[in-house]
Every structure is written in structure tokens, then in C-alpha cells.
Amino acid sequence: MISPVVLWSDILIFSLAVSVGLFIFQVRKKPQAKARWRSVFESKIGLTSFIIIVFYVLISLMDSVHFREQLSQFEADGPDQNLAYSSEVKSILDIALKNLNSTTETTYSSPFSLYSFSKENMTNDDGSVYRDFIRLKHGGAHIQGDEERFSDILIKSVQALLIGLLIAAIPVMLHVMMRKKSNHEEDYIPWNVAYGTIITLISLATWVIILSQYYHILGTDKVGQDVLYQSIKSIRTGVLIGTLATLVTLPFAIILGISAGYFKGWIDDTVQFIYTTLSSIPGILLIAASVLLIDVYIETNPEKFNLTILRSDFKFIALCAILGLTSWTTLCRMLRAETLKVSQLDYVQAAHAFGVSHRGVIGKHILPNVTHIILIAVVLDFSAFVLAEAVLSYIGVGVDPNMYSWGNMINAARSELSRDPTVWWSVTSAFILMFTLVLAANLFSDEVRNAFDPRTAKGNE
């Protein structure tokens, strides 16, 4: 038996996913928007980066279905008893990565290693104490020693890649067949690139899953936990902070920016005052101060957060809100300027001449014609927030230290790097995963900009 645990961030991320779905559904009806999105996906870079982002998002969605397992010793007590659940909250992703989470060592070990990273005190059969590298409990436990290691990794890799290819081939083949059947629509997307990306991603994932059954492929950290597990669990934090914080900025930027540009007068003055004031405060200080206050709130109200995860989730959502609340000013300023421009255009004047209400003018004329600015900002903000998380967590005002995040991994890496020899794998794994996500988002935002910015858009109206 399990008991579902629903975190606020889970609700938010799933409702966001649903609304993105609705948005896509809406876009399909608008031929112009459709044409622009088409040109985003017609570019190879746009398509590849989109698939990579989707891959990250899927992992974080999997990691956003939480539950608690029932503690086994209470199972026999009968159904009407109050069931006791483990205080450890797991997600669907944890089931997939079960092996990774359970195979902890005692301390550092490097990637694919069989032995611990530093020498430990050990007791010999005869009771004498000596120092040596200890053999890992889990990493490479199935083989005899170092001499077998290389060939074992090679064989397993080949096997894993073959299996991965097979798995990837199924959806690709299905899609190819579907395309052959419905040949009526004009095909514009470079599908081969899409297939290539999907096959690479699936093969890589299979390789990681299979190899991680036998080795710590990214090593272990100070307390012996698998680094790969940490890096993957951090994906949810990164993706969520990017999306949720961006989501928070939108209502402020859109409502205030458009009203300032449209109504002008005292509304404009007020909005300008608010965003000048807000942006005059150094962002990082405002965030730090707000996070400190959240800490104080949590510490003085411990009764509201009976589970560690609830506590870190509250802090996490608060952090997203704070990040969003302090970062909407740029978009607001741009929207104000653009609205000022658009509301001078003849079609808005014509709408006034037809007696269209303010709501009608804003909804039908202004908003659709500033959407491209919002869209470009959304994708850019996403990567900015992912990067910001790392810095904030390093400073100590980021996500809860109990939460897996790239920022926390980097923070830990500071002491690891000063060790001799250096423990480099934690920071490298965080780097690779984060870089891939941010690079994909940046490349995607470039393509979105190319398609939607009227100055660069190829098909102008």
C-alpha cells in the first residue's frame, strides 16, 4: 500500500503542463502562429533543443508524482488500524532509479571505480590494522578485480547500447509508418534529425540505467551516495524553478506593462514608480533578504511542516515566487514600450472609432500583437532562472539543503575541489546536466526569437 503525497509544486507543474497542452491546441487553430511555430521546428537546432527540453521535462514530471510507502512491520496489524507510512517520500522516478538510491557506499569513489577514493583503516584477518582502498559494496561488486573491469564495462556498454537502439527503434518505426500512411499533409519538419536525437537520448538513457546497475558511473559523494542519482533528481529542481518562477513573472509583467502602456496617465506613472523602485534594489540582495525571512517563518512555525519534504517544498515554492516577483520588471518595461507603440497604430485607433471597449481592444488588438515579446522573454527567463538557482544555492539562499539541486551539488563541490587529489565528478556531472538544459533552452529561445521577432522574422505580415 502506498499513500500519495501531493506537493504544491507537483500541482503547479502538472497544471502548467496541462495549460501548455491547451496553448498548443489553441495555436493549431491560428494559422499565423502555427506558421511561426512551424518555422521554429523546421530548423534542426530548434527541433533538437526542443526534444532535449521535453526529455528533461518528462523526467521532472516523473519526479513530481510523490507517495509514501507503508512500513512493512505494521502491515500485519489489520486494515482498521492506523497505517503507518515511511517518512521518506518517493516519486515514480525513484522506482526507476531504485538501484541507484539504495546502493550507497561509505564515502567518495570515482566513476566506475571498484575501490574507495581514499585509503581507510581496515582490520586484517589477524586483527592488525592497515590502511588501504576498500572495495566498494556495490560498485563493480560482480567482478573479481580491476583487470576484468575494462572488458566488463565494454561488453556491458555494447549490450546496453544495442538494447537502447532496439527500444528507440519502436517509437521511431511507428512514427515512420504513421507518416507513410497519412501522406496528405505537407511535411516540413526535419524528422531525421528528430529521430537521431530521440535515438541518441534513449540509447544514452538505457546505457545509463543498465550500467548503473553494476557501477557508480558518476562516482559517489562524501557520504557514499551515488552522484548520478543526485544529478538526475536535481533535474526536477532545475526545470521547476525555471518554469514556476517564469510563471510568477508573467501576470505582473503582462497586466502592469500593458495597462501602463495602454491607459497612460497616472496608471503609467504608478507602474513606472513600482518597477523603478523594485529594479533599483540589487536583485540578489532582495532575494537573499526574502529567503532569509522565509527561513525565519519556517523556523518559527515548525508545526506546519511535519515532513522534511513539505518544508523544502514550501521553501522551494517561496523561492520561485521570490525569484519571479523580483524579475518581472524587465518584461514589464518591454511590454509597456511595445504597448505604447501598438496603441498608436491605426488598427487600434480604428477599433476606438468603432467603439470597441477597452477590454476588447486590449484582448483582441494589443495582447495578440505583443505575444512575441512575452514568448521570447519566457524562454530566456527559463534559462536565466536555472542558472540563478546554482548561484543562489551557493550563496546559501537557494533551495533547501535537503533538496537535490545542481546548486547544492556545486556548493558541496567547493570543498571537494580543494582536496588532493581532486574530487571532480560531482561538479562535472552537475555541469554537464545543467549545461545541456540551459544550452538547449538558449538555442530554442534563439529560434523562437528568429521566428517571432518582427525584425528578424522571415515571413513578415
Added chain:
Amino acid sequence: MTNIQPQAPLLTVRNLKIDAGNTCLVKNVSFDIYPKEIFALVGESGSGKSLTSLSIMRLLPEALTVSEGEINFKETKLFNLPETKMNSIRGRKIAMIFQEPQTSLNPVQSIGTQLQEVLGLHQNIKGADLQNKLVQLLEEVGIPDPRARLKWYPHQLSGGQKQRVMIAMALACEPDLLIADEPTTALDVTIQRQILELLDNLRKTRNLGVLLITHDMGVVSEMADRVAVMQYGEILEQTDCKSFFINPQHEYSKKLINSLPDIHNFIQGIDADTILKVNDLKVWFPKKHGILQRTVGHTKAVDGVSFTIKRGKTLAIVGESGSGKTTAGKAILRLNPVHSGSIQFQGDELVGLSHQAFHHYRRDIQVIFQDPFSSMNPRMTIREIIEEGMKSLKVEPDAQAREDKMLMLLSRVGMLPEHLDRYPHEFSGGQRQRIAIARALAVDPKLIICDEPTSALDVSIRGQVLDLLNDLQQEIGITLLFITHDLSIIPHLAHDVAVMKDGKIVEQGRTQQIMENPQHEYTQALLKAVPRLRRA
């Protein structure tokens, strides 16, 4: 007009072909230009006339390539020159001026520096000589107080003065050929007249060959020695100016010539009752100044204007840019705030009405804007665009009735039913202007304010749109307030005319009376400035 002696051509263009990727933009273009003559290359937007001129200078945008043909300047094959040699021809032997004087000068350099740059590149003058030469150049193009103006920046000059500076810059190194790409299109008629006269004088005093690129047949008729007509990237006909206007060979040439309205043929006005009476209308915009941004004065865009429009007739308000004619029109529509005065529509006072009370009159007074590209929301279908006013003004509550009416209107303005579900960008400028007319008519207005509805259109389209408006007036008796800078279209269109200058009406009355016997000197100057066709 000068007689052309048989002599070696300055410039020969042979079989020019310009491609953009796989699309051919200009092909088979050949012509010669002789010293001291003005050769006019005429065509509408997209005809390839500007590309031809840019290719002579080898200044085509990177995406375009010359794939065939050659251009010779005297003996020099221009396409064979290395870039450094070409640079010594540009500005020195062949100079060019452009359509937009507002943006064609470097905004952060003084005009003296910019003039100096050309001289520094091609001639070796220094010190006091250089200063004198600069002053002399500005003097020649008619810039007042040239020594002081050298230190000025472009934004301190008017549009006409900027074009004069451009001409001075082009002539600084005494080139043999001047390419003038629509040099007066962006300027007011009175300024246009001055610039054209300047060009004409200069080519005489300086023995200059001029390639004049224009779409305006009036300009051609007054300036050019020889004419070539371009359409879709090809030269249709090439002949000397006189015989061109007497006996145009090509259909398209005839169409272009006929697009010039006949200004001696007036429509006659009969008296009718007054529909709109504007009395002492003032539209002032506050000027703010000082630490507290107090209003210290007003920009008087419209300053005490009075006129009346008769039911079913057309009043034209004529004026140059900045005269306040558009502002006055927008004030009637309540798109601009009114400072004081009265606007009476069918006897009801409109000034001072609340937002809600005015809503009632919105369906009676409608508008057609100048730029058909910005007057329609690019993200709405034609159906949504036409329907919007009917819905918000509750003209046809029934959806089917709305649909029927839209179809009827579309066919009336010469569009097809299937156009309803298209987007504005799929239509040409003329088609869009027709849609704009249909949109205005959809709410059954009594008065339509037409704000320069034809000035953004190609000449051959203008006539069609004007005719449509005329027909509509005769059919449904609609009243038009026609705002324009173009005097030549008025006789054909307006019963009455009011001439505006600096926010005031300087003269008004029957069109024929004003056009044939203008009293005010400004009206006279305006009428004189209009380029005319020398009819045979």
C-alpha cells in the same frame, strides 16, 4: 529642356539581370545616359527601378546578385573593378541621393564633417580652402547661413534642407553622373518643387547627367529629357519625354499617364443641408517644462478651425505635413482630445459628451486611414476585422444578417467572398484599402473621414480607390471628409475644399473657385508647386 547633342554616353547599362536566389527581380534592362540629360526611370513599387540604380553603384544588398549584363561608366566596366577602384568612382564620378533624407544622413556627425568626408576621400583640399569649399557647396544648394550650419547636426535641419545637404554631398567632388532615387517622394509639394528646380539648375551649370528614379508622372513630365518605364523588372518602353506623353506605346504607360487626374474637370456641388458643423475647433497639446513639469504652453496643432460639410457631399481639407489636418479629423472622431470649440453633428453637439454618450455617434462617423498596412490588425481575419465594429456598435445583432452584409459589402468593394477568412497580409495595398472601406461601411455611417486614403498606394491603384469612393457617394449618399496633401485629386473628388496651414484654415470655398482663382498666397504657392502634365 535641353537638346541632346550626339555624343558618347556617360553610362551604358546592357542586359542587366538581378537575382535573389532563384527569383529574378530585374532582367534585360538596357539604357544609356548622356551628359547633361535627365533620364527618368519610371515604375511603381517592386518594379526594380531602385535595384537597377543600386547595381550601378554596386551597392545591392548582400542577398541579391547581378547575374548577367554589364554597366559601363564612360570606358570603365564597373563590374570588373576591384572594390578599392570602385570606391574611387563612388562619390567622385557617380554620386547618389536617396528617397529618405531623414535617415540617410549620419545622425551623430555634423553636416560639415559628413561633407568633409567625401572631399577628404576624393580630393586633396585642406585648411581654409576646405572650409570655403564647404561653405560654397552649401550655398550652391541653397542652405541659408552656410558657415554656421556646418556645425549643425542633421536633426536640426528640416527634411528639405537635409535633402539639400545630401545633394551638396553628392556634388562635392563634381561627379559626372547623379543618381537620384525618388529624391522628393518624402517631401511636401512646395519643397519638392524647390528641390526639383535645384536639380534642374545644377545639371545645367555642372554639365551633369542625372538618372532620376520616380513613380510620379508629373515629375517626369516636368523634368525628364528621356523616359524608360519599368514594370516587373523589365523596361517596357524607352523614348524621349515629349513623344512619350503624346503617344505612349505601351498599355501600362498609358495607364500611368492617365493615372494623373485631370485637374480642370470639376464635379459640381449642389446645395444640401449641413451634416457636420465645426466651429472654432482647437486641439492643443500641452508643453511641459521645469522641475514640476508644469504646463507652460501649448502646441497648437489645430488652432481655431471652422467648416461645414453638406450632406452627401465631399469636403477636402488640404495641407502639407504638420498643418494639423489629420489632427482635426481625429478630433472629430474623438481620437484626439479637443481643447475648445464646437463640433455639431446633425445639430447635436459632440464636444463635451461623455464616453458613453459619444458611443452612440460612433456608428454615424467612421474613418479610413492612410496606411492600409497598419490599419488592420495582422492577427485577425478579414471577417473578424469587418465584424468587429458591427458587433461593438450593435449594428446587426443577428449572425446570419452580419454574414450576409459582409458578403454584400465585399462584393461591393470588388472583393470575393472567400477573402473573408484570409488575413490582411495576403492582400495588396489597394485591396486592403478596399477592405478598409468595407469595414467603415459595415456600420452604416453617415460620414466617413478619409485620412489620405490613397497616398500610400501606387499611382495606378489610386484612381480605382477614388472612383470607388465617388461611386459609393453617388449610390448611398454618404458624406466624405477627405484629408489630403495632394491637390491634383481634389477637382475630381471634392465639392468644397479648405486649405490648412499651421493649424489654421487659410482659405475655403467651392473647389472650382479655389483651384481656378486662389486668393491666399499659400494656396497659390501650393497650386503652383504641383507637378503637372504638359498635355499635348
Added chain:
Amino acid sequence: MLAYIFRRFVYAIPILIGVNILTFILFFMVNTPDQMARVHLGDKHVTQDAIDNWKVQRGYDKPLFINAQQDATNMFTDTIFFEKSIKLLAFDFGKSDEGRNIMSDIKERMWPSLAVQIPTFVIGLLVNICFALLIVMFRASLFEITALTACVAMLSISSVFYIIGGQFFFAKLWNLVPISGYLSGMEAISFLILPIIIGVISGVGSGTRLYRTIFIEEASRDYMRTARAKGVSELSILFKHLLPNGMIPILTSVVVVIPTLFMGSLLIESFFGIPGLGSYTLDAIQAQDFAVVRCMVFLGACLYIVGLLLTDISYTLVDPRVKLS
């Protein structure tokens, strides 16, 4: 001009008051001084006496807005709002929660910050502009594609990684410079080289891209065509027309950050152990010293407003079209 500057200062007052009220709400109303004291004193079983004592020492024991026990003006001045918030407006920063004089700390620690920030800013600006010009010069070539790809890749890397990587390779692996630390005087240079290099490199990606966009936009203007028609060579077009015109938006966009350079960089200073204002702020955040954080917020806001003013003034200096009024 003077009237304009004066007017801008008058406008700055409501903004500074707004900043002050916002920080006041954040620091004193969302959480009461009691809660702050508890967090500071750490232990969960603190006595009320200890809390009161902590508050008295730091002047947090007064009422928020109105002190009913005092009379006349003291009713308003002897309050937390006046002592902790209004006094900031007069740059009276008071003491930190640790009891140190904040103003003298700032005066002492601003120099190392400036020593890192000014060279980083100047070199970074020059490097970015050079790269951007190079890219514009070789438009539509393989070089452009490579350089732009490199820019996107570089701006996708968190600045933390630049620091970690730089320290690891330059200092630890190759032993070129000390890993971290600071000395006063000329000896500081060896400690400053790496932070400056890293500061410059981490900004190259976004800076170059931004400036390239600006230059490309300038390059498409009509007057560039005029210059070509005059017979100006491509190279002098680049330096005589493109650069001066492109510098206007570039300069005016960077001027706003110049005053805030003073605040130091939190990350670089803390990683490299430079005793500047950045690490001062960071220490305060980590020690939950609200008094210092509050002062730095106020200082930052002031500097930002000065930056806005400088932006406007710089417009008039470099762009003849703009006149302040």
C-alpha cells in the same frame, strides 16, 4: 541641464522612500524582531529575557511607528521606523547586528571591490566590443557561425563554473596564480589577475552577442548606404560610422551599472577571498545580519538611481539628438 539633474534628484526621493518602506516591511513587519532574535540566538529554548536583551542591544526594542511613551517629536523619532529606516536616507547606517560600524566597514571594503570590478568592467567592455566588431566584419561567414555558437555555449555556463574551472586550472593545476586571498598595495595584483580574467570571460558570451545585435541593427541603417555611396571603404565605414553610432546604445546601456560596480561581486569575491563589499554582503546574508543587508539594499538602490541619472547625462554627451529638458 542643471535643472534637469535637480529634477531627477527630486524624482529619486519617492523611489528611495519606496525602497525604504519595502525593506522596512520585509525586515520588521513580516517578521517581528522577536522572531529575528530567536533565529539569531539559535537555541529553541531561549528565555524572553535573552530575547529582550538582544533587542535592546540593537535598538529593536522600540515600537514600530509611534512611541506612545515619548512626547512631541520624540514620539516619532524614538521608533524603529525612524531609527532604522529614516536615518538611512541621511546615510546614517548605524551599527551592524554584530555591533560594528557599518559606514566604516563600507569605506574600508570598497577599495578591494573596485580593484576587481573596474578592470573587469573596462577590459570586458573592450573585449566584447572587439569581438562583436569582428563578427560584424566577417558577416555571413563560417567565422560568424562559429563565434555565435561559441557565444551561446558560453552564456549557457553558470558563472559559478567559470570560477571553479578557473581556480582549478589556473591556480591549482598550473600554479600560475594564488587560488584565493588578498594583500593590500601592489602585491594585490597577483591575487587580482584571475578574478579579473574570469569576470571578463564569464561576460563574453552575452556581451558579444548583445553588441553584435546592436551593430547589425546600426549596419542596416540608411546612412550606412549613404557612406558607401560616398565611396568610403568598408574598414573606415566600420570605424567611422558603425562604431560611433553603435557605441551610443552600448555606452548608455552599460553606464547604469558603473555606480553599482562599487557594490562588488558576491560570487567572485567570496570564491577568491577578496575582502570587498561583495563578500561583506554575502557574510551578512549568511550570518543573517539584517542591519547590514538593509544598508546594502539602500546603498544599491542609491547607486542604481545615480546610474540612471548618469545614463541620461551620457546620452546628451554622446548623442547630439538628445537634449535634456
